[in-house]
Amino acid sequence: MSVAIPRVWVAVNVLLGTVTVSLANTALNPALxxxxxAFDLGPLAASWIVAGFMVAMGITMPLTGFLAGRLGRRRLYRLGLLAFIAGSALGALAESIAGVLLARIVxxxxxxxxxPLALGIIF
Structure with a gap:
């Protein structure tokens, strides 16, 4: 049985998720x-905290259309949200720079x- 969700809640949820993801991209810059x-890093190694995120995002974006066609936009967005939450938890629990980098890549x-899915879901 399917439950009808008001459109405004869909828009609010998608926008909150997308804003959170966008903030995660830039919020770590002042923390470098x-x-x-904390990890006794050089500037080059620390730059991978931001670069790993950007490279992973850039590689994944072109695949989103294909995956959305196979899995559906809503399901793929939910999987992305769960993966983002998992990556955030990994980052919070990381005890080494390798753990932080893995979390940022996730x-x-x-x-x-x-x-890429946010506007398609809203409209």
Whole structure:
């Protein structure tokens, strides 16, 4: 049995998810000095915290249309949201720079799925 969800709730949920993903992209930039100090990193290694996210997102975005055709937009958006939450949890629990980078790559893949789907789902 399918439950009818008011359109405004769909729009609000999709927009909140997309804004959260977009903020995750830029919010870590001011924290890079803290990562450098906490993990004793050089600037080049610390830049991979941002670059890993961007590369993963850039690689995933072109695949989103194909995957949405196979899985459906709503299901793929939900999978992206769950992956983003998992990546955030991994990042919060990371004890090494490798864990942080893995978490950021998972978040980047999730962002690459969610951002292109947002407008299609709303409209």
């Amino acid at each position: 000095p803290a990562f450098i100090a 978040q980047g893949v999730a962002s690459g799925l969610m951002i």
